[in-house]
Amino acid sequence: MTSERQKLSRRRFVEATSAATIFGLAGCTGDGSSDGGDGGGDGGDGGGDGGNGTSTSGGSSTTVTHWSGFFDNPNAGEWRDWYVQEASDQYNVEVETSAFSYADMRQKYLTGAKTGTPDIIEGVLSHVNEYAVAGLIEPIGDWAESLDYYDDFLQGGINSVTWNDQLWALPMKGNGRTFFYRTDVFEEMGWEDGPAEGAEEFLEQMSTITNSKDGMHGYHNTTKKGQVRAFQEWISHVYKHEDSVFELNNGEWSVTPSAETFGEIFEWFYAKPYLETDAANPDARNGDWRANDIGYLQGNYACVPCGPWLLGMQEEAQDPETAGNNIEQTATATISHTPNASDPKGTYLETEANMINANSENPEAAREALGIHASPESVKMIGEKDPSYLQPPPFGSVESSIEREDRMEIKTAFENGKGLAFISWGQPRTALYESIQQVIYDEKDPYTAGEDLHAEFQDIASNLEA
Amino acid sequence: MTQSQTQKSRIRLFVEEFRSIQRETWLGMGLILPGVIMVSLIVLYPTVRGIWMSFFEKSLLFPQQATWIGLEHYRELLSDSIFHQALWNSILLTSVAVTLEYLLGLGLAIVLKRKVPGIQLFRSVTMVSWVLPVIVMVTIFNFMIQPQFGVVNIILDNLGLPTRFWFGDPDLAMPIVIFMHVWRNAPFFAIALMASMMSIPNDLYEAASMDGATPLQQFRHVTLPNIAYTSMIMVVLHVIYTFNNFDIIFLSTGGGPLNKTEVLATYVYKTAFVQNMLGYGAAIGVTMLLIMLVFTAVYVKLEDTG
Numbered sequence: 174m175t176s177e178r179q180k181l182s183r184r185r186f187v188e189a190t191s192a193a194t195i196f197g198l199a200g201c202t203g204d205g206s207s208d209g210g211d212g213g214g215d216g217g218d219g220g221g222d223g224g225n226g227t228s229t230s231g232g233s234s235t236t237v238t239h240w241s242g243f244f245d246n247p248n249a250g251e252w253r254d255w256y257v258q259e260a261s262d263q264y265n266v267e268v269e270t271s272a273f274s275y276a277d278m279r280q281k282y283l284t285g286a287k288t289g290t291p292d293i294i295e296g297v298l299s300h301v302n303e304y305a306v307a308g309l310i311e312p313i314g315d316w317a318e319s320l321d322y323y324d325d326f327l328q329g330g331i332n333s334v335t336w337n338d339q340l341w342a343l344p345m346k347g348n349g350r351t352f353f354y355r356t357d358v359f360e361e362m363g364w365e366d367g368p369a370e371g372a373e374e375f376l377e378q379m380s381t382i383t384n385s386k387d388g389m390h391g392y393h394n395t396t397k398k399g400q401v402r403a404f405q406e407w408i409s410h411v412y413k414h415e416d417s418v419f420e421l422n423n424g425e426w427s428v429t430p431s432a433e434t435f436g437e438i439f440e441w442f443y444a445k446p447y448l449e450t451d452a453a454n455p456d457a458r459n460g461d462w463r464a465n466d467i468g469y470l471q472g473n474y475a476c477v478p479c480g481p482w483l484l485g486m487q488e489e490a491q492d493p494e495t496a497g498n499n500i501e502q503t504a505t506a507t508i509s510h511t512p513n514a515s516d517p518k519g520t521y522l523e524t525e526a527n528m529i530n531a532n533s534e535n536p537e538a539a540r541e542a543l544g545i546h547a548s549p550e551s552v553k554m555i556g557e558k559d560p561s562y563l564q565p566p567p568f569g570s571v572e573s574s575i576e577r578e579d580r581m582e583i584k585t586a587f588e589n590g591k592g593l594a595f596i597s598w599g600q601p602r603t604a605l606y607e608s609i610q611q612v613i614y615d616e617k618d619p620y621t622a623g624e625d626l627h628a629e630f631q632d633i634a635s636n637l638e639a
Numbered sequence: 640m641t642q643s644q645t646q647k648s649r650i651r652l653f654v655e656e657f658r659s660i661q662r663e664t665w666l667g668m669g670l671i672l673p674g675v676i677m678v679s680l681i682v683l684y685p686t687v688r689g690i691w692m693s694f695f696e697k698s699l700l701f702p703q704q705a706t707w708i709g710l711e712h713y714r715e716l717l718s719d720s721i722f723h724q725a726l727w728n729s730i731l732l733t734s735v736a737v738t739l740e741y742l743l744g745l746g747l748a749i750v751l752k753r754k755v756p757g758i759q760l761f762r763s764v765t766m767v768s769w770v771l772p773v774i775v776m777v778t779i780f781n782f783m784i785q786p787q788f789g790v791v792n793i794i795l796d797n798l799g800l801p802t803r804f805w806f807g808d809p810d811l812a813m814p815i816v817i818f819m820h821v822w823r824n825a826p827f828f829a830i831a832l833m834a835s836m837m838s839i840p841n842d843l844y845e846a847a848s849m850d851g852a853t854p855l856q857q858f859r860h861v862t863l864p865n866i867a868y869t870s871m872i873m874v875v876l877h878v879i880y881t882f883n884n885f886d887i888i889f890l891s892t893g894g895g896p897l898n899k900t901e902v903l904a905t906y907v908y909k910t911a912f913v914q915n916m917l918g919y920g921a922a923i924g925v926t927m928l929l930i931m932l933v934f935t936a937v938y939v940k941l942e943d944t945g
Contacts (some may be wrong), residue, residue: 280912283699307700388787398895399909456803457786459812459896464785464804473787491788597700599914610897614809 235538236267237292239546240282241527245272248558255554256546264541275300282309289532292539293546295345298524299401301334302595305341310528314340316540322549322568330567333524333592342526343547344567348480349520349586350409350508356579357502358382358389358475367506367579368476370517372441375509379452382475390454392446393474395465396613402462403609404602405521406478410438412519412591413510418601419594419634426596426634428627435608436623437511443612444619458613470496478508480523481564481575481583504579507586522590524567596637604629686928693922699915712922722923724898725906728813729927732902733881736820740877741870743821744828751833762833765826773823777890780819781806809896816900819887824880828873835869836862871942878938879931903927 237260243249253270260266271291273281279300282291286309296304304310317323317340330344352368359367362381369375379391395402411418415429446453454473457464469477470490477483484503490496510517527547529539545551549568556563556574563574565584575583608626611617617625693712695705716722751762768776783791784805792802805811839862847857885904888894894901894909903923911920 283915284702303700397893398898399889399893399913454786457807458804459807459892460804461781461893463781468785468787471788491782597698597915603909603914606895607898610895614897616897 234261234265234267235535236269237533237535237539237542238269238271238290239293239295239527239542240271240273240278240291241295242272242275242278242525243295243555243559244270246559249555252551252555252558256542256551259545260542263545264538266538266542268542279303283307286530287532289530289534292530292533292535293527293543294530295525295527296342298333298522298526298593299598301342301524301526301528302336302593303597304528305336305595306597309531310341311531311533311536312339312341313343313529313540313543314338317343320544320548322570325549325568325570327565327567327569327587329522329588329590330524330526333522333590334526336595342524342528343543344524344526345547345552346525346562347522347567347587347590348482348561348564348583349522349588349590350405350478350480351505351520351582351586352476352508353469353479353483353503353505354476355472355499355502356504358386367504368509370507370509372445372509372511376441376445376450376452379446379476380450383451383454386475389473389475390452390457391475392452393454393457393460393465393468393477394442394446395460395462396443396609397459397461397464398606398610399603400461400606401602402465404598404605405523407438407442407605407609408593409478409508409519409521410442410511411435412521413508413514413516414438414519416516416519416591417594418630419596419637421594421639424639426594426637426639428630428634430627432624432627433620434511434513434623435626436620437513439608439612439619439622441511443609444615447613448615455613459610467491470499472499482561484564485559485561504577505582505586507582518585518589520586520590522587522592524592600633601630604633689921689928690925692918693925695918697916697918699912699917702917705918708918712919713926715919716922716926721898721901721906722903725894725901725903726926728898728900729882729902729904732813732817732820733878736817736824736881737874737877739817739821740824740828741874743825744832744873747825747829748832748836751829752836762830765829767826768823769827771823773886774890776819776823777887780815781891784815806892807896809899812892812896812900816888816891819891820881820884823887824877828877831869831873832866835866839865867942871939875935875938878934882931883927 244253257268257270260268275297278294278296282294282296282300282304286294286304294304294310301310314335326344327347329349330347331340333347334340334342334344354368356367359365359378362378362385364378369378376392382389382391394406397403408418411430411434414434417429419426420429447455447458457468460468465474465477466479466483466486467490468474469479469483470486471492472495484500487493487496487500507518508520527543529536529543533539549566549571552562552566552568553571556566556571560574563571565573565575565587573584575581604626608617608622612619612622692705694707694709696708696711697705747765751758751765783789786792786802786804791805795802805815843861843865844857847861852860883904884902885908888900888902889905889908892900894905903926907920907923907927910916910923
C-alpha cells in the first residue's frame with residue numbers, strides 16, 4: 174500500500190513536472206504571440222520618450238543598438254569606446270555595438286528590421302537604396318540639417334544618399350573608382366602620363382606590357398559571378414556615358430543607357446582584353462576581387478580598377494615586402510573610356526553610410542548617437558587608425574590622407590562619382606553577371622550581350638514601383 | 640459459452656485493454672508533447688511555411704505583401720534554363736562526390752584499421768580536412784590555384800605544364816569543386832566505416848578463414864554486410880549534405896563560370912536573397928526537398944530489401 178502510494182506520488186510528481194513544462198512552453202508561445210502587444214506598449218513608451226526628446230533629461234539611460242561592419246576591426250577599439258562614451262556622456266544614451274559582414278547585416282536587417290533592432294545600421298550604397306525602398310529606414314534630412322557640421326559634408330557623399338528630395342543616411346566613408354597602376358612599369362614603357370584615357374590606346378598599352386614584362390599582364394578586372402565588385406567596375410564604365418542606369422520619369426522607370434552603350438562597354442573592357450588582345454590574362458577569368466587586388470600587389474598586373482583600400486592591403490598579400498614596394502610605386506588615374514563616352518571623368522561612387530531604423534523604438538536617441546558617430550571628429554579619429562576613411566574624408570574640414578600628387582585622382586573621382594538609383598539592384602546585378610560571363614567566355618558577342626542585357630533591364634524597369 | 644457471450648467478452652477485453660493503454664500512455668504522451676511542440680515549431684513550421692510561400696509572389700523587401708499565384712512558380716521552373724543546369728549540376732556533384740567519398744573512405748578505413756606503429760597519429764591527421772572550417776578550406780584552395788602566385792600553378796609552371804585560374808575554367812571548375820568535397824569528406828567516411836569495421840567480431844573472420852574464404856571473399860561476405868547500416872547512414876547523410884551544400888561553391892566559384900557550377904542551393908540563395916524573389920526561391924527549395932525525400936525513401940527501402 175505504501176509502495177503503491179509512493180508510486181502514485183512519483184507519478185504525480187512526473188505529471189506535475191510535465192504539466193508545468195507544457196504550460197511553460199505555452200507561456201513561451203503566448204509571449205511570442207502577444208509580443209506585438211507588449212512590444213507595442215514598450216514601443217509606445219519609447220516612442221513617447223523619443224517624441225518628447227527627453228532621452229537626455231531622464232535619470233535612466235536609453236539603450237540603442239548599432240550594427241556596423243567595422244566595430245570588430247582590431248583598429249577600431251579606441252574609436253568605438255570613444256563613441257560609446259560620448260553618447261553616454263552627452264545624451265545619456267547607451268550604445269550597444271555589434272559587428273557583422275555587410276552581406277550578413279543586409280540579410281538580417283531585411284528580415285528583422287521590423288523588430289526595431291538595430292536602431293542604427295551601417296551599409297553600402299546599395300543597402301541604403303534597398304532599405305529606403307523597403308521603408309525600413311527613416312528620412313533624416315530635417316534632423317541632419319540641424320547638425321552643426323552638416324554643411325561640412327562634401328556634396329557628392331550627400332547626393333549619393335539622397336532620394337526623392339530626402340536624405341536617408343549620413344556618409345562616413347566614400348570612394349570613387351579609379352585605375353591604380355604601377356608607375357615604374359609605365360615609366361619603363363615611356364608612358365609617364367600613366368594609362369591612356371581612350372580605351373583603344375589603353376588596351377594597346379596593356380598588351381604591350383603583357384608582351385614585354387615576364388609574368389605580368391597589363392590589365393585585370395573582376396569577373397567572378399555574383400561579385401558586387403564586378404558590378405561596381407562595370408557601372409563605372411557606364412557612368413562615363415550616362416548619369417544613371419535607371420531613371421524615374423513621370424512616375425515610370427526606364428533604362429537610360431542604350432543597348433549600344435552596353436555593347437560598347439562589353440566590347441572594350443571585357444571582350445577585347447580577354448579574347449582579342451593580350452591586355453588581360455584569359456586564364457584569370459572568373460577571378461574575384463581578391464585575385465584582382467592581391468594579384469596587383471604581387472606584381473601580376475600593371476593596372477587594375479580599384480578603390481583606395483588597395484593601398485592598405487600590404488599585409489594581406491602573400492609577400493608583404495613585394496606588396497609594399499608595389500604600393501610605393503602605385504599611382505592613380507581616371508578609368509579609361511570607350512570611344513563614345515560623353516563624360517570621361519564619370520565613375521562609380523561607393524558610400525558607406527549609417528541609417529536610422531524606421532521601426533526604432535528610440536529614434537531620438539538613435540539620432541543623437543548617430544550625430545556623434547558620423548561627426549567630423551569621429552571620422553578624424555578612425556581615420557588615424559584606418560586611413561581609408563580619409564581617402565578622401567566625407568568632410569571638407571577634415572584633412573585628406575592623400576598626399577601624393579599622383580594619387581589625387583582618388584579625390585577627383587569622389588567629386589565626380591555617381592551613386593545608384595534607389596531601386597533594389599539584386600535583379601539587374603544578376604542579369605549583368607550572366608552577360609559578363611557570356612562575353613568573357615566568348616559565348617555571346619558583346620553587342621548581342623548588350624542588347625540582351627538592355628532588354629532584361631527594361632523588363633526589370635517595367636516592374637519597378639515608382 | 641455462446642458466441643454472443645464470447646463476442647461480449649472480447650469487446651470487454653478490448654475496452655479494458657484500451658483503457659489500460661490510455662491510463663498508462665497518457666503520461667508518456669504528456670512527456671513527449673513538449674518535444675513534439677518544439678519539433679513542430681523548429682522543423683515543421685518553417686517547412687510548411689516555405690511550401691506555402693512557394694505559392695505566392697513575394698519580395699524580401701516587402702514580405703508583408705504577397706500575391707497568391709498557385710503553381711505559377713513551378714511552371715516557371717520548367718522553362719528556367721539556369722534551374723535546369725543547377726539541377727543537373729546538383730545531381731552530378733552529389734552522385735560523383737559521394738561515390739568517390741565512399742570508395743576512398745572505405746579504402747582509407749581499411750588502412751586506418753591496421754594496427755601499425757603511428758596509426759593513432761595518422762588517424763588524427765586524417766581528420767584535419769574534415770575539421771577545417773569551409774571558409775578556410777576554400778580560401779586555401781583559392782590561393783593555391785591563383786594564376787601566377789598559387790603554389791599549384793607555380794609547380795605546374797616549373798614542370799612546364801599549363802597554368803591557369805582553375806576555378807575560371809568552364810571544363811575544370813566542377814571537377815575541382817568535386818575534388819574539394821571529396822578531400823573534405825572522405826576522411827569522415829573513413830572514420831565512421833573504420834569504427835563500424837572494428838565492431839565486427841573477429842570470430843566471423845576466423846570462421847570464414849577456416850571455411851577457406853580468401854581475404855577478398857572475407858571482405859565481400861563479412862565486412863561489407865556488417866558495415867551496411869553505417870554505410871547507409873553515411874551515404875544518406877552525405878547525399879543530403881552535398882545536395883544542399885552552399886558554402887563551398889558560393890565561396891569558390893560563385894556558381895560560374897557560365898553557370899557550370901551553379902547548384903540548387905546557390906541558386907535558391909541568389910533568387911531569394913540577392914534578387915529578393917522569396918516565392919520563387921521557396922519553390923526551388925521545395926523542389927530540393929521533394930528530391931531528397933524521394934531519394935531517402937527509395938534508398939532506405941532498397942537497403943532494407945537488400
